[in-house]
Amino acid sequence: MSWFSKTLNSTIGRKIFMSLTGIFLILFLTVHVAGNLQLLIPDGGKAFNIYAHTMGTNPFIQVVSKLNFAFIIVHIIWSILLTRQNMAARGVGYAASSGASSKWNSRNMGALGTVILIFLIVHLRKFWYVFKFGEVPTTTIDGAEVPNYFLVVNEAYSYWYYVVFYVVCLIVIAGHLNHGFQSAFQTLGLNHKKYTPFIKAVGALYSIIVPLLFALIPVMMFLRNL
Numbered sequence: 429m430s431w432f433s434k435t436l437n438s439t440i441g442r443k444i445f446m447s448l449t450g451i452f453l454i455l456f457l458t459v460h461v462a463g464n465l466q467l468l469i470p471d472g473g474k475a476f477n478i479y480a481h482t483m484g485t486n487p488f489i490q491v492v493s494k495l496n497f498a499f500i501i502v503h504i505i506w507s508i509l510l511t512r513q514n515m516a517a518r519g520v521g522y523a524a525s526s527g528a529s530s531k532w533n534s535r536n537m538g539a540l541g542t543v544i545l546i547f548l549i550v551h552l553r554k555f556w557y558v559f560k561f562g563e564v565p566t567t568t569i570d571g572a573e574v575p576n577y578f579l580v581v582n583e584a585y586s587y588w589y590y591v592v593f594y595v596v597c598l599i600v601i602a603g604h605l606n607h608g609f610q611s612a613f614q615t616l617g618l619n620h621k622k623y624t625p626f627i628k629a630v631g632a633l634y635s636i637i638v639p640l641l642f643a644l645i646p647v648m649m650f651l652r653n654l
């Protein structure tokens with residue numbers, strides 16, 4: 429067995445992989461929320477349509493998107509492998525940290541992750557799949573005909589149960605991010621008397637602000653459609 433496959437199959441190797449893919453996904457979510465907040469601009473969807481059209485046609489973004497999917501799949505598979513390994517070995521858990529809520533999150537990373545997986549399947553089917561393979565009505569922006577992606581999202585968030593589903597899932601995502609953020613840095617060995625409290629504070633802030641901004645989108649769009 430090569431050094432690389434040995435590392436990948438060891439508990440620590442798998443945890444490092446989980447951490448690195450997790451950090452990439454954290455970065456993705458930051459860009460994703462910033463882009464999607466354009467849905468709230470009261471311009472009939474113009475800014476969002478230009479953004480979504482650019483993202484969907486830019487070759488660099490297409491590569492990043494494929495990487496993104498690959499990392500999500502790796503993150504999920506490795507988490508299942510790690511959980512099985514930990515159950516067999518007992519006691520070698522996710523790096524737990526202090527605080528009652530983060531301990532709860534750390535013990536339930538698998539359960540929280542499963543809810544997020546269900547969320548992702550529904551989310552990708554509703555938006556990503558329709559954007560890529562569905563029939564999207566068009567609109568004219570500055571003389572050019574482009575798909576009206578805004579209409580697809582606006583239609584989805586006109587249903588209250590869809591909005592509730594997003595808000596509930598985003599609370600779960602907040603819990604998963606809160607523990608995942610700290611755990612990733614701990615696994616990568618960035619454990620330091622001076623810096624760890626700072627990383628924890630940034631992680632806690634991030635896991636509140638980003639899901640909150642995401643949740644604002646369906647809630648505000650629903651209220652706007654009343």
Ligand code: HEM
Nearest residue numbers: 464480483484492493494496497555556559642643645646
């Ligand atoms: C209200 C919040 C959200 C909105 C309005 C939203 C909107 C969208 C839209 C419109 C797309 C399709 C983009 C395209 O293919 O060009 C998309 C893709 C995606 N979304 Fe979201 N999203 C939200 C929250 C989330 C969250 C919380 C996650 C992860 C936990 C997520 C993960 C993804 C992924 C992985 C893709 C595929 C991106 C790619 O092509 O690489 N989204 N989202």
